[in-house]
Amino acid sequence: MELSYRTLAAPAEGMFKDKGSRFTAYAFPVCTEAHVKQHTGTLRQTHHKARHWCYAYRLGTDGNRFRANDDGEPAGSAGRPILGQIDAFGLTDTLVVVVRYFGGTLLGVPGLIHAYKTATAAALAAAEIIEKNxxxxxxxxxxxxxxxxxxxxxxxxxxxxxxxxxxxxxxxxxxxxxxxxxxxxxxxxxxxxxxxxx
Incomplete structure (x- = not known):
């Protein structure tokens, strides 16, 4: 039986640039879907000129509640790579939103997967990760x-x-x-x- 879980101590950021497109990842500790909506809503307002606000989260000490959202990017090219990094770091009660400013050049699905994955990894690597009971x-x-x-x-x-x-x-x-x-x-x-x- 698991007695503890890993999550973020505080919000963190990471960035990746490719062919003029800028991918900024914002990682947050969250407990509920309401927190998720609050953070995604705030980022949409703050970055209203961005093209995409893709995100993924995993919630609960058992990690059973999760979602990956591509927000208009090709299916599986954004939300899944973000969630994959949350899982690779072994985290729960964690949300990552990647805000993309389009640089004018299409990156293709492999390029997008790499960009969303790399931006997310940069944010999570910059975060302080804590173990909670x-x-x-x-x-x-x-x-x-x-x-x-x-x-x-x-x-x-x-x-x-x-x-x-x-x-x-x-x-x-x-x-x-x-x-x-x-x-x-x-x-x-x-x-x-x-x-x-x-």
Missing amino acids: IECETALVCAYADLSEVLRVAKQHGAYTISQNLQLDCRLTLRLPLAQAPSCRHAWAKIPSVHIET
Whole structure:
């Protein structure tokens, strides 16, 4: 079972030029399709004189959500080479948009594949790549008197609170690294008032 995944720490850029055409690749860390739309929309506005805005992304810790878009280039000549580079770098939660300014000379499908692949590789090579823990969510209830002990155990295992409702009983929802989940839940279970819901 995978316990971590690789993604980008921050946006990065790379460029490739061929026969007057300029291919600028913009790589972004993203979590959702909404982020993808936001970045592609912004680049279309910023580079409104460009000819093509081709992109590919892979999302999710399992990498099952992906798309490759040729944006008017010959089928398979842009989106697929971009996605191929995301995969070659072993990344997920990653979007790369390559903005092409046409230089007046047709490059042919092999030329386009090479250009989109090379621009993407340049952006990803310039990026800082980080490894992130795959996380899971746990909800629990405890007595107010045990809250500090619950939070101490959470911190010890790299967990953090995403919501809390502090009454006579405290309801917490926490995220914790998958690798730490069994030992963290075991430690919580030793606290008398704790009831783990998920």
